[in-house]
Amino acid sequence: MYRGSHPTSYLNKLLRTEVIFTDFTALFLSVLSFHSSATFKNAITCPSIHLSRMDFLGPVVQIILFFWAPVSQQIGYLKHLNNNVETLKKETEELQDKRHQIQADVKHAISVGKTRVRQVENWLVDVTNIEAQVDSLRTEFEQPRTCLNGCCTNHFSRYKLGKRVVKKLKDVENLKAKGVFDKVAESPRRPRVLEMQTSLPRVQQSTAEETMEEIWQCLHDEENGLVGVYGMGEIGKTTLMKAINNRFVGTNDFNVVIWVTVSKDLNLGLIQEQIGNALDMKFHINEEKRNRLFARFKNAMYLLILDDLWKAFSLDQVGIPKPYKQNRCKIAMTTRSIEVCNKMGADKKIRVKTLTGEEAWNLFYERCGDVVLSSDIRPVAEKVVEECSGLTPCHQDSGTGYVLQG
Structure with missing residues (x-):
């Protein structure tokens, strides 16, 4: 379409075309206004003439509107370059202010042990990148672009720059709109299974290994919801269950494995606190913990290990739903007494034997x-x-x- 002509010459023609179109549009609207008032008076005496003139003006208006919009947009990249660069500068400065505020909020959150959320991290990276791109555009804008050894302005280069400035301005505005977050950081999530320190002996103990394997199989049997592990004191029940707990590290058998130390002095509130900590729950003073725990457990496939249980208690009273086949949850408890296993309603009772x-x-x-x-x-x-x-x-x-x- 533009063969044989220099791009600069084409841009100059576009600029002249804009002036022509502007002048012609103003003239056309004036004539149309006059024509409408004059022909309206003659419409009664000579309606055919009025219609023929209006029929002629309709296509002219359509042609003007069809060509004017795209031509005006392209010319605007060059005509409004200075204003667009200034607007881009202001929008970028506002974006930087928002970045500084969010970075300050993130720094404070990190100082209290929280971690930056991924969405904020990605946004900050995008802001840093776009700031560098805007600096590059502004540097390019400040450099004179000429042709013919400096005799005239290189309109084609300025046109291309203007087009990129408009695009970058939209990117900055979009990024500003995205910089609204419900939270910039969150408490680190506890691991699915908290690995526990245990000192298993290095020597082979077939008795202990058989017991641990039996416990492991019972916890994977859908028919067993509550497993009781009992035996005399200091026989190694806790050590076995710690080893079981650690075997779940890196697996997806449960959404969470919760370890609770009950001890001789039964304290239901303390049990609730330990469970809440494992589930990253914060209880308020005098808050009804039971209902919140029930709600949290509702959709969680969990394994709850109750270690050193001396007497039975009501799971419902604490807020622990009874495990059953459909919810695929499990409870394992260690105790010295088989009677405690019975009163807790254990589906399977495993006795920890002494060594040979x-x-x-x-x-x-x-x-x-x-x-x-x-x-x-x-x-x-x-x-x-x-x-x-x-x-x-x-x-x-x-x-x-x-x-x-x-």
Whole structure:
């Protein structure tokens, strides 16, 4: 369409065309106004002439409107370049002010242990990028663009720049509109399963391994909602359940695994607090915790481990829905008494057995070291292991090693 002509010449023609169109439009509207009033008076005496003139003006108006809109838009990129650059500068400064405020809010939130939300992080990156792009456009605008060795302004280059400025102005406005957030940071989410510290012995213990595997299988059996693990004190129930807890790390078997230490002095409020902490719930003073826990548990596929339970209590009273086949939730509890398992309504009861004589001796040797192998100590050590009936007759001293219990 523009073969044989320089782009600058084409832009100059467009500018002249805009002036012509502007003048012609003004003239046309004046004539149309006069013509309408004159022909209206003659419409009664000569309606055919009036109609023929109006029929002629209709297509002219359509042609003018058809060509005027696109031509005016293209010319506007060049004509309004200075104003658009100034507007872009102001909009970018407002965007920067918003960025500074959000960064200050994020900094404060991080100082109290929160983490920046992903949406805000992405927005800040976009703002940084667009600020650099606007700086580049403004630098380009301030540089003179000429042709013919500086004899005239290079209108084509300014036209292209004007078009990019208008596009970037829309991008800045859109980014400003997106910079409204309900929250800029949030408390870090607890892991699905909180790994617990446990000191499993290095020696092989088939009895303990069999018990742990039985517990694991029961927790994956849909027929068992509540599993009771019982046995005498210090036999290793808590150690086994910590190992079970840690086996769920990295799995998707449950939405959350919750560990609650009950202890001898039953305190339902403390149980609620521990569950709430595991679920990132904050309770207010005198708040009805039970209903909130019920609502939170409603859609959560959970495993609740109640460790060191001495007497039965009502799950409903705490706010814990009873696990059943359809909700795929589980409760496991450790206790010294099988009666507690019965009163809690355990679907499966697993007894933690004592170690065999060989397993007890190997564990005793691992904990105490070669000292028990000496000829004057070994007979006593073997007697101690036998008297303990498979329990570990040693504990870690406050020093560096293990000592026998007297």
